Amino acid sequence: MSILEVKNIHKSFGKTKVLQGVxxxxxxxxxxxxxxxxxxxxxTLLRCLNFLETADKGKILVDGHLIFDADNKQKPTRAEIRERQLNFGLVFQSFNLFPQYSALENVTLAPKLLAKERADFKKNKAAIYDEIEKSAIALLDDVGLKDKMNNYPCELSGGQQQRVSIARAMAQDPKILFFDEPTSALDPELTGEVLKIIRSLAAEHKTMVIVTHEIEFARNVADKIVFMSEGVIVEQGAPEEVIDHPKQERTRAFLNKLSK
Amino acid sequence: MGRFNEVVLSLCDGFKVNCIIFVLTLAMAVPLGLIVTFGSMSNFKPLKWLSKTFVWIIRGTPLMLQLCVVLYAPGLLFDIPIRSRMTAVLIAFVINYAAYFSEIYRGGIESISRGQYEAGQVLGLTKTQVFFKVVLFQVIKRVIPAMGNEIITLVKDTSLARIVAVSEIIMCAERFTKQGLIWPLFSTGLFFLAFCGILTLLFGYIEKKLDYYKG
Structure with missing residues (x-):
């Protein structure tokens, strides 16, 4: 069974049709x-999948389980919203770290708030928090920032901030991790450290969806490439097919522009 | 010397009233302002319209007039006169300052980038958690300078209680003026200066405390 099935997603902003059946x-x-x-x-597709926008039409299934259906007009309950949200993690182009919290606090904030809903929270509060901190420190260690865990975002470089935000997204252990142009806001010399982290996640077989303009990175990290144009998927397949032997004219034009 | 002591005691008594108005207004207007902010930022149109009209009327008329309205209107319109002038003063001040505070809060809340809310949402936080755990603290940091300004204005506005005959410091001093003694009136300024000086230091300290992060 597929972990993610996206069916016929449509989204318009006013008269502009942004997604036309993905x-x-x-x-x-x-x-x-x-x-x-x-x-x-x-x-927009990434935002629809993460419920930052509501698709006008379409369905989203995770593990064969319907988590979104635009035809279902019933408002989801708060618990349902949270549950479907926790399937996914999202790393933003502009990091969006919480400036008033240290790197470690950025990672632990959501798990700590979520833990409050556990039945045994009152009894084991100290132990639960301790465990959350430990795994957060381990995540920061994975992204190479254990020694910066008590620093505030303003004290970190863009690349370090993005690595904290990857650790933050991982802390909720999402089934699928999404990246929205994770290196576009970075200076060129800082993109490498972020791409390295994503590559190591790929090596651990973390399920990921990555929007990027880094073709070389896409080629060696992707199992599958999807090429989009004008709100539809024009072409999809293995990297060597789509990048090296594109069948569609629009894909070729796009790749030509990038290589120039 | 006896006269001097009499003046100082009287002015201190008067300034105590100013301080009470200040503290109580602040304690009530700070939370009330936040409620008005939620109203004026609400997606529910009638509530938004109501809040905006409220803010327009309160900011668009003199506080002195509002004091008179609160004192006299209940008696004249509904035949239930306000017995305590001090209560009337507090009601007028709280309403007035809540309106001003609400606009400061709104500016602060709207200055927080949408990315902060979205980051909270994708981490599975509820809207309430996003507001209280992520946004509010950043708003506080951003509104502190403007709030400091407004709160210092409040210190001096407390003397407006005089026009509905609540015996705050200026009114106490004027009793001596009527007896031909002008210096007590002028020296009331020292009380305000001292109080505002302390507040300025306090706000400077708070701003410095919150300066541990940027953004």
């Missing part, structure tokens, strides 16, 4: 890279 599926442990020029709907 379908794809992905398997557990797969890394899917979405390519496309700006305005092709990549970011």
């Amino acid at each position: 379908d794809f599926t992905m398997e557990q442990g797969e890394v899917l890279v979405i390519l496309g020029s700006s305005g092709s709907g990549k970011t």
